[in-house]
Every structure is written in structure tokens, then in C-alpha cells.
Amino acid sequence: MDFGTMGNKVKDSRYATMEEFDKDVRLVFDNCKTFNPPATLPYSFAEIVEKAYRKEWAKAMEKKLSHGDKRSLQSITNNLIKDPMYVLTSLFLPLSLIILG
Numbered sequence: 001m002d003f004g005t006m007g008n009k010v011k012d013s014r015y016a017t018m019e020e021f022d023k024d025v026r027l028v029f030d031n032c033k034t035f036n037p038p039a040t041l042p043y044s045f046a047e048i049v050e051k052a053y054r055k056e057w058a059k060a061m062e063k064k065l066s067h068g069d070k071r072s073l074q075s076i077t078n079n080l081i082k083d084p085m086y087v088l089t090s091l092f093l094p095l096s097l098i099i100l101g
Helices: 003-012 019-034 039-064 067-082 085-100
Strands: none
Touching: 003 019, 019 039
16 A cells, blocks of 8 residues: 555545545555665654654544644645655654654
């Protein structure tokens, strides 16, 4: 699984539940950590983003998303579909700077 495939599934409305979406996101992280050795940038970035994702996913599941939250999530998904490097430049690097300090 990869974000491009997930983007196609979102565009084609092939996710019936949020749990299906969550399962695929977690599979992306698992695949990244399976196919990249520990201590490499892809592995480290996957761990950083996965940690942030789990925290935000838990919040999203606690309550109904507001209109603003839905738009933000849609924007991130659209950016992932258009430009896979978006993950690196807009998500991984800022998160790694925050977490690694």
C-alpha cells in the first residue's frame, strides 16, 4: 500500500469506513518500516509521522470532525495525491524538527 493508491481509493470512493482508511494508512507505515532498514531516513520519518498520525487519529475518532477539520484532511489528502514529495517537505521535516527538537 502507498499514498498514491490510497489517493485513488479516496477519489473513487472505495473506502466504506474510516477504519478501512486507517488500516491502509497503518499499512503504509508498516511497509515503509519493513522495506527500509532501521536508522535510515525513510524508516525514521515513518516512525515520526506514524506517532503524529496515531495521536491525531485518536482525536478525530473521539468526536465528529468540524467542517474546518474535514477541509484540512481533504487538503492533505489532495496534496498527497498530487505530489508524493508533499509528505517529505510538508509533513516529515517539520514533524521531525518538532519531535527531535
